[in-house]
Amino acid sequence: MSSVVPIRTDLTSAAAxxxxxxxxxxxxxxxxxxxxxxxxxxxxxxxIAPGRFVVLVGPSGCGKSSLLMxxxxxxxxxxxxxxxGGRAMTAPQPDVxxxxxxxxxxxxxxxxxxxxxxxxxxxxxxxxxRRERARDKIALVGLAGFxxxxxxxxxxxxxxxxxxxxxxxxDPPILMxxxxxxxxxxxxxxxxxxxxxxxxxxxxxxxxxVTHSLSEATYLADEIIVMSARPGRIIDRxxxxxxxxxxxxxxxxxxxxxxxxxxxxxxxxxxxE
Amino acid sequence: xxxxxxxxxxxxxxxxxLFGAWQLTLSGGLLxxxxxxxxxxxxxxxxxxxxxxAFLMNVGVTAAEVAVAFAIGMPLGLLIGFAVAExxxxxxxxxxxxxxxxxxxxTIFLPMFILAFGITFTQKVSFGVFSTVFIVIISTFxxxxxxxxxxxxxxxxxxxxxxxxxWRIYLPAMAPILLEAARLAMIFNLTGLLLAEMxxxxxxxxxxxxxxxxxxxxxxxxxxILLTAAAAILFNEAxxxxxxxxxxxxx
Numbered sequence: 001m002s003s004v005v006p007i008r009t010d011l012t013s014a015a016a017x018x019x020x021x022x023x024x025x026x027x028x029x030x031x032x033x034x035x036x037x038x039x040x041x042x043x044x045x046x047x048i049a050p051g052r053f054v055v056l057v058g059p060s061g062c063g064k065s066s067l068l069m070x071x072x073x074x075x076x077x078x079x080x081x082x083x084x085g086g087r088a089m090t091a092p093q094p095d096v097x098x099x100x101x102x103x104x105x106x107x108x109x110x111x112x113x114x115x116x117x118x119x120x121x122x123x124x125x126x127x128x129x130r131r132e133r134a135r136d137k138i139a140l141v142g143l144a145g146f147x148x149x150x151x152x153x154x155x156x157x158x159x160x161x162x163x164x165x166x167x168x169x170x171d172p173p174i175l176m177x178x179x180x181x182x183x184x185x186x187x188x189x190x191x192x193x194x195x196x197x198x199x200x201x202x203x204x205x206x207x208x209x210v211t212h213s214l215s216e217a218t219y220l221a222d223e224i225i226v227m228s229a230r231p232g233r234i235i236d237r238x239x240x241x242x243x244x245x246x247x248x249x250x251x252x253x254x255x256x257x258x259x260x261x262x263x264x265x266x267x268x269x270x271x272x273e
Numbered sequence: 274x275x276x277x278x279x280x281x282x283x284x285x286x287x288x289x290x291l292f293g294a295w296q297l298t299l300s301g302g303l304l305x306x307x308x309x310x311x312x313x314x315x316x317x318x319x320x321x322x323x324x325x326x327a328f329l330m331n332v333g334v335t336a337a338e339v340a341v342a343f344a345i346g347m348p349l350g351l352l353i354g355f356a357v358a359e360x361x362x363x364x365x366x367x368x369x370x371x372x373x374x375x376x377x378x379x380t381i382f383l384p385m386f387i388l389a390f391g392i393t394f395t396q397k398v399s400f401g402v403f404s405t406v407f408i409v410i411i412s413t414f415x416x417x418x419x420x421x422x423x424x425x426x427x428x429x430x431x432x433x434x435x436x437x438x439x440w441r442i443y444l445p446a447m448a449p450i451l452l453e454a455a456r457l458a459m460i461f462n463l464t465g466l467l468l469a470e471m472x473x474x475x476x477x478x479x480x481x482x483x484x485x486x487x488x489x490x491x492x493x494x495x496x497x498i499l500l501t502a503a504a505a506i507l508f509n510e511a512x513x514x515x516x517x518x519x520x521x522x523x524x
Contacts (some may be wrong), residue, residue: 072430074430092430101430105424105426107442107445107446108522109522118431119431120440121441122431122441123432166431
């Protein structure tokens with residue numbers, strides 16, 4: 001696809017032998033002041049191997065989005081450290097992790113092309129190279145021909161495709177998505193899930209995906225990290241052994257129901273005493 | 274392109290309607306010709322005025338006041354708007370006060386400006402700035418509120434510096450509202466300055482118009498009104514054109 005992919009792949013596979021793609025060490029997050037301190041996350045340890053599709057699920061307010069924002073370097077934990085590709089995520093590292101947000105969060109005054117180029121423009125990449133790389137990623141997400149459209153001319157699903165292209169344009173080894181399809185209708189959501197799986201298989205990125213939908217988690221993931229209600233803790237780590245490529249038919253299988261049930265069992269009761 | 278043609282037709286129709294009503298009023302005997310000279314005569318006077326050195330000198334005086342007051346009032350309003358909105362404390366303290374002062378008609382302060390500065394260029398400009406600055410401050414508040422926090426978060430995620438966030442996010446996001454602010458500021462500015470000239474001045478368009486009125490020189494008075502209106506409309510439309518270019522993405 002792109003000429004840049006092989007270079008990145010070399011980098012990650014060289015690192016893979018020794019280093020996980022993401023390492024979360026003893027993360028805690030508290031906020032508020034004296035007397036009214038909220039423990040949002042407590043003592044999170046997590047390693048994610050390169051190339052895995054990992055989904056974080058949990059009840060709303062469990063801090064899964066906060067955890068993702070900390071992995072992306074957009075938020076500082078109260079305690080603990082996070083490294084991605086060996087780099088400390090004390091600030092955003094756009095060449096290590098691309099981020100896709102809940103609402104597509106495109107800039108309404110920029111076209112598809114310019115939105116996807118935006119991260120490259122920030123780093124002063126030459127115009128011609130920028131064009132080329134953005135065009136590649138726009139084609140990858142299936143939006144060739146929509147380069148000159150503005151966000152208000154695109155559907156919700158198309159906006160999220162642009163947002164994914166923007167996340168991939170620097171070819172970071174990791175893609176982080178924060179409930180990216182939550183605002184979409186059920187059908188669009190399903191087909192966007194398939195699209196994301198196709199893109200993931202094509203690029204070999206490490207994906208961290210946050211959702212509160214158990215079916216979405218089961219359908220997409222290699223591994224599901226289940227988090228408890230506040231204070232957020234990791235209460236289970238499930239390997240999804242459904243074969244790939246995933247198909248809609250799998251959602252009707254007993255194994256799918258079983259996996260989904262296992263998550264539900266853990267989060268339906270409030271955890272703790 | 275088609276929209277532009279449509280606007281042009283509307284404009285022409287409006288003008289035709291105005292001039293038609295004007296001539297009808299005259300021929301129907303609703304107003305004496307001394308009170309409303311024929312349109313042709315007024316247009317001829319306007320053309321003659323545009324060739325007169327003395328008239329152009331007066332226009333120059335007003336134009337200088339308008340330009341200087343705008344060049345001070347607009348950035349000053351932006352600066353105050355940004356500074357106040359930037360701090361939670363000052364927002365809480367000053368925003369209500371600014372909205373209160375905004376509701377007061379600024380014209381009633383004109384005599385105080387004359388007492389403070391005399392009938393001078395400084396008096397005109399400072400009154401123009403005073404008339405302008407509040408609408409700019411308030412527009413700056415709403416322009417800043419229009420920048421979603423998501424825009425900034427995304428930019429940070431992709432490694433934007435503070436300067437890049439200012440130029441690539443804040444500026445384009447706020448441009449439509451700031452242009453609208455410039456347009457409104459100019460209307461307030463012109464209103465304040467022309468009034469100040471009509472109230473007391475040695476030169477300027479406002480002073481001319483006032484004295485033509487006092488001396489019953491209807492042809493000159495109406496020509497002056499037409500020319501001033503045309504200049505104001507021209508500025509307004511030019512900024513609106515820019516606005517439309519900058520806000521095509523808003524719906």
